[in-house]
Amino acid sequence: xxxxxxxxxxxxxxxxxxxxxxxxxxxxxxxxxxxxxxxxxxxxxxxxxxxxxxxxxxxxxxxxxxxxxxxxxxxxxxxxxxxxxxxxxxxxxxxxxxxxxxxxxxxxxxxxxxxxxxxxxxxxxxxxxxxxxxxxxxxxxxxxxxxxxxxxxxxxxxxxxxxxxxxxxxxxxxxxxxxxxxxxxxxxxxxxxxxxxxxxxxxxxxxxxxxxxxxxxxxxxxxxxxxxxxxxxxxxxxxxxxxxxxxxxxxxxxxxxxxxxxxxxxxxxxxxxxxxxxxxxxxxxxxxxxxxxxxxxxxxxxxxxxxxxxxxxxxxxxxxxxxx
Amino acid sequence: xxxxxxxxxxxxxxxxxxxxxxxxxxxxxxxxxxxxxxxxxxxxxxxxxxxxxxxxxxxxxxxxxxxxxxxxxxxxxxxxxxxxxxxxxxxxxxxxxxxxxxxxxxxxxxxxxxxxxxxxxxxxxxxxxxxxxxxxxxxxxxxxxxxxxxxxxxxxxxxxxxxxxxxxxxxxxxxxxxxxxxxxxxxxxxxxxxxxxxxxxxxxxxxxxxxxxxxxxxxxxxxxxxxxxxxxxxxxxxxxxxxxxxxxxxxxxxxxxxxxxxxxxxxxxxxxxxxxxxxxxxx
Numbered sequence: 001x002x003x004x005x006x007x008x009x010x011x012x013x014x015x016x017x018x019x020x021x022x023x024x025x026x027x028x029x030x031x032x033x034x035x036x037x038x039x040x041x042x043x044x045x046x047x048x049x050x051x052x053x054x055x056x057x058x059x060x061x062x063x064x065x066x067x068x069x070x071x072x073x074x075x076x077x078x079x080x081x082x083x084x085x086x087x088x089x090x091x092x093x094x095x096x097x098x099x100x101x102x103x104x105x106x107x108x109x110x111x112x113x114x115x116x117x118x119x120x121x122x123x124x125x126x127x128x129x130x131x132x133x134x135x136x137x138x139x140x141x142x143x144x145x146x147x148x149x150x151x152x153x154x155x156x157x158x159x160x161x162x163x164x165x166x167x168x169x170x171x172x173x174x175x176x177x178x179x180x181x182x183x184x185x186x187x188x189x190x191x192x193x194x195x196x197x198x199x200x201x202x203x204x205x206x207x208x209x210x211x212x213x214x215x216x217x218x219x220x221x222x223x224x225x226x227x228x229x230x231x232x233x234x235x236x237x238x239x240x241x242x243x244x245x246x247x248x249x250x251x252x253x254x255x256x257x258x259x260x261x262x263x264x265x266x267x268x269x270x271x272x273x274x275x276x277x278x279x280x281x282x283x284x285x286x287x288x289x290x291x292x293x294x295x296x297x298x299x300x301x302x303x304x305x306x307x308x309x310x311x312x313x314x315x316x317x318x319x320x321x322x323x324x
Numbered sequence: 325x326x327x328x329x330x331x332x333x334x335x336x337x338x339x340x341x342x343x344x345x346x347x348x349x350x351x352x353x354x355x356x357x358x359x360x361x362x363x364x365x366x367x368x369x370x371x372x373x374x375x376x377x378x379x380x381x382x383x384x385x386x387x388x389x390x391x392x393x394x395x396x397x398x399x400x401x402x403x404x405x406x407x408x409x410x411x412x413x414x415x416x417x418x419x420x421x422x423x424x425x426x427x428x429x430x431x432x433x434x435x436x437x438x439x440x441x442x443x444x445x446x447x448x449x450x451x452x453x454x455x456x457x458x459x460x461x462x463x464x465x466x467x468x469x470x471x472x473x474x475x476x477x478x479x480x481x482x483x484x485x486x487x488x489x490x491x492x493x494x495x496x497x498x499x500x501x502x503x504x505x506x507x508x509x510x511x512x513x514x515x516x517x518x519x520x521x522x523x524x525x526x527x528x529x530x531x532x533x534x535x536x537x538x539x540x541x542x543x544x545x546x547x548x549x550x551x552x553x554x555x556x557x558x559x560x561x562x563x564x565x566x567x568x569x570x571x572x573x574x575x576x577x578x579x580x581x582x583x584x585x586x587x588x589x590x591x592x593x594x595x596x597x598x599x600x601x602x603x604x605x606x607x
Contacts, residue, residue, distance in 0.1 A: 075422050077606040099422040110415040114339050120419075126331035128423040167419065 022089045024175045024207040025051035025074065030083035032069050043069045045231040046083065051175070051209055056201045058222035058239075059211040060313055066231040067211045068106070071179050074209070075104050088174070100128060103173030108183055109164025113153035117144055117163050120152055121170055128171045138166040143192070157184030165196070175207040176200060182217055190217065197221050215313050227316050234316055242312055249285060251276040252301035253292050262295035263288060277305060328424055328432035336407060336436060345403035346440045349387060349448040357455030364462040375460075377470030381479045384456050387448040388483035391491035392556055394519045400441065400491060401498045401515025407433055408502035409511050417606045426602050430499070434594070437495060445487075449480055486556040489586045493548055494519070496593030503600045522549040530569045537571065544575060548589040551582035558582070 032044040044066040051057045061067050072078040073085055076096050085092040088101060111120045118135060125132030139145045142162040152160065161184045168176050181197070182190045198221050200206040212218050218225060219239060226236040235242065252275045253259035260276055263269045266287075268279035280288055282304045292299050336342045375383075390396030411417045420429060453476070457467060497518055502511035526549040533540040544550055550567060557565040558579035567575040 072418075072605075072607065075418070077418050077421055079603070079605060096425055102422055104418075104422055106418050107415060110419050112335060112339075112414055112416055115335070119334065119338065123331045123334055124419060124423065126327050126334065127420045127429075129327040171423070 022053075023050040023086070024053050024055075024088060025049070025057075025209060026084075026086040026089075027070070027074070028084040028086065030070065030073060030080050030085060032066075032073060032078060033081040043231055044073070044080075047228070047231075047233050048083075049226045049233060049236055051207055053174075053207055054201050054205045055224060056197060056208040056210060056222045058218035058225035059209065059228065060213075060215065060218060060225055061228035063213070065228045067228060068179060069231075070228070071104075071106060071177060071209075071211060074177060075099065075102065075106065077106075100171070101174045103168035103171065103176040104179075105161075105164040105168045105177070105181055106179045108157060108180065109160040109162075109167065111152045111160065111163060111167075114151060116149050116151055117155065117159075118148040120163065121167060124167045124170055130171050132170070134170060134172070135166075138169055141169075141196075142166045143189075158186065158189055161185055162189070165193070169200075173206070175209060177209045179211045180213065181210065182212065182214060190214075194221050227313060229316065248305040249278045249280045249282070249288055250301070250303050250305045251278055251288065251292070251299070253297045253299050255297060258295055259292055259297040262291045262297060266291065275301070325428060325432065328428050329436055331420070332432045332436040333440075336440060339406070339410070341406050342403065342410075345399060345406065346444045348399070349390070349444050350451055353387065353448045353451050353455075357451065357459065361455060361459050361462055364459050367463075375465065375468060377468040377475065380456065380460075380468050380471055381476055384453040384476065385449060385480045385483040387445050387452060388480065388487045390445065391487035391494065392552070394523050397490065397494050397519035398516050400494045401519060402512050403441070404437060404495055404498040405502050405508045405511035405515060407437055408499050409506060409508040412502075412506040413508060421606060427598055430598055430601050434495060434499065434597075438491075441491070445484070482559055486559040489555050489583075489590070490552050492590045493552060493586065493593070496590050496597065499597040500593050500600060503597055503604065522547070522552075525549050526553055526567070530567055533569050533571065537569075541569070541573075545577075546585075548586055550575060551577070551585040551589075554582040555579060555586055 027047050027049050029046045029048055030044060031042065031046055033040040033042045035041055047066070047070055049057075059067055059070070069078060073080050074087070074092075076092055076099050079093075087098045090098040092098060111117075112123065115123065118139065121135045121138070122132050125135065136145070136148075139148045142165050144159060144162055144166065147155070147159060152163065155163065161181065165178070165181060168178065178197070182193050185193060194217060197208050197210065200208055201223075208221075210218065210222060222239055224236070224238050225242065226233045228234065250272070251259065251263070256271070256274065256276065260269055260271070263276065263278050266280075267284075270277045270279075278288060285302055285304075289299055289302060336346075391400060411420075424432075460467065494515070498511055498515045501514040502508070505511055505514070525543070525547065529540055529544045529550075544567070550565070554565040554577055557563060564576040564578065569575065
């Protein structure tokens with residue numbers, strides 16, 4: 001299942017928003033201010049993003065960045081102070097019934113504690129207007145078939161999370177919005193969730209909007225990501241593009257001091273053991289080599305640094321330390 | 325809407341507090357009448373006073389007076405508080421809001437509260453009817469002349485109608501309090517204060533009039549307390565409820581005025597619940 005996942009990831013990264021299909025989600029300058037105007041707190045500032053049909057979209061940001069507030073605005077739980085939330089081309093404020101095409105998991109699955117897992121899904125199905133025909137299938141899919149008759153107040157965090165996923169998929173939504181879906185899951189559960197998310201997009205053509213602080217998970221399952229910091233989207237791009245854009249060069253040269261001095265005049269340079277990490281693009285590699293040779297350093301290795309999403313995320317969301 | 329009602333019924337019938345606050349009435353009446361019948365059996369040889377048909381019928385319809393009593397209002401307030409504020413406490417609004425319009429969700433709650441409580445009171449009235457007959461039988465009393473199905477239906481319908489306005493007022497005010505405070509305890513406290521203060525004001529208002537005659541007179545006419553009592557008086561007795569003030573004036577309004585004022589309060593409070601919930605952020 002994981003191999004399938006990786007294959008789909010590569011395929012997914014090539015998908016672009018130039019698709020002719022209308023976006024499933026479109027946020028246009030969405031803002032949320034709590035409290036009085038003027039003295040209020042702006043939790044979300046002019047967030048704009050789009051999610052294409054069949055796309056797995058990651059929403060990344062540190063705690064307090066405004067991820068949950070944004071998701072709540074997409075689900076009609078919170079009214080935006082400004083901007084527009086469009087789902088399937090419909091303005092959510094004017095046509096809230098469009099939410100019936102959305103499945104969601106927020107707050108790790110909020111359920112009626114005095115009802116069993118199965119009864120909770122029945123409540124969701126009836127509220128939606130469905131017959132709940134898929135309840136047993138979904139309980140089995142999320143591994144809760146045996147505990148379906150137990151009251152939810154006795155469920156562990158992971159079990160609630162699984163039930164939340166079942167509730168999100170109950171009415172066969174066109175987009176599934178998941179807020180931290182792997183919280184509380186064990187390793188096996190995380191792997192199953194990863195496969196489930198990719199399967200939703202790859203096999204069933206669903207869109208998935210995924211908020212997570214587990215960057216590794218996002219990197220593995222998402223086609224595109226938006227990185228939010230302090231309520232603003234600071235980067236939105238395909239995963240591959242993002243990693244490529246932000247990859248630096250790893251330089252192995254000697255003497256290291258001479259090499260560092262030669263490159264630091266042009267790029268940001270960091271030492272990494274016996275090598276240098278240069279904040280340059282792959283296209284700039286020849287110039288890096290020329291500078292090193294020109295400065296009299298011996299060049300032993302020059303390669304594009306393979307950064308992961310975590311490095312990119314931290315470089316974007318964490319302020320740089322002031323120069324000494 | 326029927327689906328939303330079914331979902332609401334599923335929740336309300338499976339929660340201990342909401343189950344108890346509905347079926348409390350038939351259970352209590354059943355116990356009380358069972359004791360009464362047992363006492364009747366123990367003293368079956370004693371002569372018992374004959375009762376009139378009106379008194380017999382009135383005894384069977386006592387339960388319908390509950391929504392107009394302070395204790396009844398408090399019990400109904402507790403139920404409404406749990407049903408509405410419970411969703412905030414359990415954090416479950418976010419589970420259901422994406423699936424239905426907020427208007428439908430509130431309407432389903434109001435309708436299901438009304439239906440379940442009406443069913444419980446109707447069942448209690450039926451228990452009263454059966455046990456009043458049974459109690460009379462064990463005490464050697466026959467059903468008085470004049471007790472007919474038509475007379476029973478008429479009396480029960482009249483008492484149920486008299487209790488409707490206070491019930492709807494409690495429903496509207498406590499649902500709004502629950503939505504605004506998002507707390508079961510706060511909504512219940514508000515319910516207790518309203519139930520007691522309103523009754524007290526109807527009784528004590530005239531005695532307060534010498535201290536602030538204009539304000540008391542205006543409040544007496546504007547607040548729902550007098551109008552709810554007056555409407556019930558018109559329905560059950562066919563006359564206005566008279567409230568004499570120390571300065572010689574008497575408040576005794578027509579039923580249409582009290583109906584209009586009561587309806588205005590009920591509509592405003594219920595509309596307030598819908599409006600407040602529609603605009604509310606669910607964090």
